[in-house]
Amino acid sequence: xxxxxxxxxxxxxxxxxxxxxxxNIAADVCDRWAAPEPDRTAILEVSExxxxxxxxxGRLREDSSRLANALAARGIGPGDRIAVLLPQSAAVVVxxxxxxxxxxxxxxLAGLFGxxxxxxxxxxxxxxxxxxxxxxxxxxxxxxxxxxxxxxxxSVDGPSDGAESYSELxxxxxxxxxxxxxxxxxxxxxVYTSGTTGLAKGALHGHRVLLGHLPGWAxxxxxxxxxxxxxxxxxxxxxxxxxLNVLMPSLRRGMxxxxxxxxxxxxxxxxxxxxxxxVTNAFLPPTALRMLRGVARPxxxxxxxxxxxxxxxxxxxxxxxxxxxxxxxxxTIGEAYGQTECNLVLASCARAGVARxxxxxxxxxxxxxxxxxxxxxxTAVDEAGExxxxxxxxxxxxxxWNQPEATAKKFRDGWxxxxxTARRDxxxxxxFVGRDDDLITSxxxxxxxxxxxxxxxxxxxxxxxxxxxxxxxxxxxxxKAFVVLREGFxxxxxxxxxxxxxxxxxxxxxxxxxxxxFLDALPMTTTGKIIRRQLRDGTA
Ligand SMILES: CC(=O)SCCNC(=O)CCNC(=O)[C@H](O)C(C)(C)COP(=O)(O)OP(=O)(O)OC[C@H]1O[C@@H](n2cnc3c(N)ncnc32)[C@H](O)[C@@H]1OP(=O)(O)O
Numbered sequence: 001x002x003x004x005x006x007x008x009x010x011x012x013x014x015x016x017x018x019x020x021x022x023x024n025i026a027a028d029v030c031d032r033w034a035a036p037e038p039d040r041t042a043i044l045e046v047s048e049x050x051x052x053x054x055x056x057x058g059r060l061r062e063d064s065s066r067l068a069n070a071l072a073a074r075g076i077g078p079g080d081r082i083a084v085l086l087p088q089s090a091a092v093v094v095x096x097x098x099x100x101x102x103x104x105x106x107x108x109l110a111g112l113f114g115x116x117x118x119x120x121x122x123x124x125x126x127x128x129x130x131x132x133x134x135x136x137x138x139x140x141x142x143x144x145x146x147x148x149x150x151x152x153x154x155s156v157d158g159p160s161d162g163a164e165s166y167s168e169l170x171x172x173x174x175x176x177x178x179x180x181x182x183x184x185x186x187x188x189x190x191v192y193t194s195g196t197t198g199l200a201k202g203a204l205h206g207h208r209v210l211l212g213h214l215p216g217w218a219x220x221x222x223x224x225x226x227x228x229x230x231x232x233x234x235x236x237x238x239x240x241x242x243x244l245n246v247l248m249p250s251l252r253r254g255m256x257x258x259x260x261x262x263x264x265x266x267x268x269x270x271x272x273x274x275x276x277x278x279v280t281n282a283f284l285p286p287t288a289l290r291m292l293r294g295v296a297r298p299x300x301x302x303x304x305x306x307x308x309x310x311x312x313x314x315x316x317x318x319x320x321x322x323x324x325x326x327x328x329x330x331x332t333i334g335e336a337y338g339q340t341e342c343n344l345v346l347a348s349c350a351r352a353g354v355a356r357x358x359x360x361x362x363x364x365x366x367x368x369x370x371x372x373x374x375x376x377x378x379t380a381v382d383e384a385g386e387x388x389x390x391x392x393x394x395x396x397x398x399x400x401w402n403q404p405e406a407t408a409k410k411f412r413d414g415w416x417x418x419x420x421t422a423r424r425d426x427x428x429x430x431x432f433v434g435r436d437d438d439l440i441t442s443x444x445x446x447x448x449x450x451x452x453x454x455x456x457x458x459x460x461x462x463x464x465x466x467x468x469x470x471x472x473x474x475x476x477x478x479x480k481a482f483v484v485l486r487e488g489f490x491x492x493x494x495x496x497x498x499x500x501x502x503x504x505x506x507x508x509x510x511x512x513x514x515x516x517x518f519l520d521a522l523p524m525t526t527t528g529k530i531i532r533r534q535l536r537d538g539t540a
Pocket of ligand 1: 112240245264265266285288510
């Protein structure tokens with residue numbers, strides 16, 4: 001674990017990786033605490049009404065062992081994909097730990113996904129089991145026949161047609177399970193992520209991914225003492241950010257994590273939660289922080305005295321929000337950068353003297369990060385280039401699921417090329433510049449245009465569709481769709497709203513186009529590819 005130091009050079013000098021030959025996330029995150037202190041709180045489950053109930057490490061160990069036994073009895077074993085489609089709750093952790101114990105692969109799926117997004121991810125991954133709730137079952141019901149690999153469905157809301165009851169499964173299974181003997185490079189989890197081209201790809205990670213996150217976690221959260229505090233994020237634990245910047249490393253360090261069902265992000269409610277529960281550490285994406293800025297005098301209105309640190313990632317924070325947090329909250333935000341494939345490689349931390357408005361920070365000790373030109377040479381001071389991470393690195397994924405060529409294309413001379421552009425200032429601080437491709441960054445979500453266009457084309461009125469990012473003060477970008485209608489359909493606000501609702505329902509509530517424009521034709525290359533740049537620039 002990274003220990004606090006007064007400056008970045010001292011942090012780097014004092015660090016070396018310690019990756020054991022045999023390693024399993026479940027043993028490291030849960031059993032290390034459950035064995036000596038079974039009653040220690042791991043998760044604080046908070047109901048929608050605000051009632052808080054602690055769930056201990058001992059309970060997580062027992063329930064995950066029971067679930068592993070139940071899944072094994074139903075034919076699930078090493079290498080199988082186990083989807084987790086649940087809002088923040090102890091059951092999410094139980095399902096992940098059960099997958100790791102089995103040597104299987106946990107496949108977290110966000111609650112905002114619609115049926116089409118779920119169908120694609122469950123089919124592409126060949127998921128064999130899913131742990132979900134009644135809301136998840138309702139989305140799975142119409143696509144169930146299209147999922148031949150899926151043969152175990154477990155619902156935390158009790159048995160129903162085609163689903164077994166989570167609590168009954170646990171009650172019937174043994175609480176003892178011999179955790180699979182895994183190595184650090186054995187697959188543990190897979191998170192789907194969008195790219196510039198094609199549909200989302202499964203980024204497969206080995207068990208080592210957790211160890212790889214610990215130094216960055218320590219830095220961005222300002223070196224929490226082992227075994228203390230309380231962590232909260234509104235981010236769904238299904239994203240790399242929620243899962244690996246927050247949930248798993250916090251549990252590994254003995255810091256309990258708040259589990260609260262996600263609803264629409266409400267700034268006042270967020271401050272109230274921090275005050276009522278005495279949250280010490282929060283992970284709030286820049287969009288959430290920009291929403292919080294709308295609350296006047298938060299420290300006078302809410303008791304935020306327990307809050308020691310806010311960490312942020314997923315999109316550039318910007319100097320204004322950085323300054324607001326210092327003024328309004330008295331906190332210096334720990335910003336961090338990473339991607340689902342290679343996460344938490346840059347971070348800032350006031351206590352280590354690494355904090356500068358407008359900068360994401362410096363390389364986290366243990367990761368070699370460079371800003372490279374197209375010819376592979378390092379850029380000069382203040383010259384923009386592509387952020388690259390040297391392989392091997394414990395946070396670097398094992399590859400895209402079933403797509404070795406797509407994986408190979410993202411490496412150059414042993415460097416993972418992120419596709420993100422940044423510059424380094426004279427003191428070594430990295431400043432995020434942006435992207436020069438079609439990937440959309442909205443509210444810390446990485447959104448590929450293809451999946452949206454694919455969805456829109458299924459709407460009966462749509463002949464052609466293109467999705468681009470439109471700059472937005474709150475969400476960095478919003479998704480804007482340009483649509484050419486089929487003959488017989490007439491452009492109108494009602495039709496635009498209908499197309500938006502269609503994308504929300506079938507694809508996802510976070511990927512739907514917040515603006516729809518109707519065009520007679522889309523700008524195309526001679527080979528028939530949409531020129532999205534012209535749509536972005538308004539030159540189409
Ligand atoms: C490695 C890394 O990249 S780290 C970062 C990883 N990224 C993340 O974790 C994503 C972080 N972002 C978020 O968590 C959120 O966007 C927030 C907290 C910033 C803002 O949340 P919100 O504005 O409430 O909603 P969000 O952007 O998630 O969702 C979009 C839509 O879903 C809707 N929605 C949210 N929750 C629900 C729900 N439970 N049921 C139905 N709809 C919902 C919202 O109403 C919103 O639609 P609208 O604005 O048209 O009303």
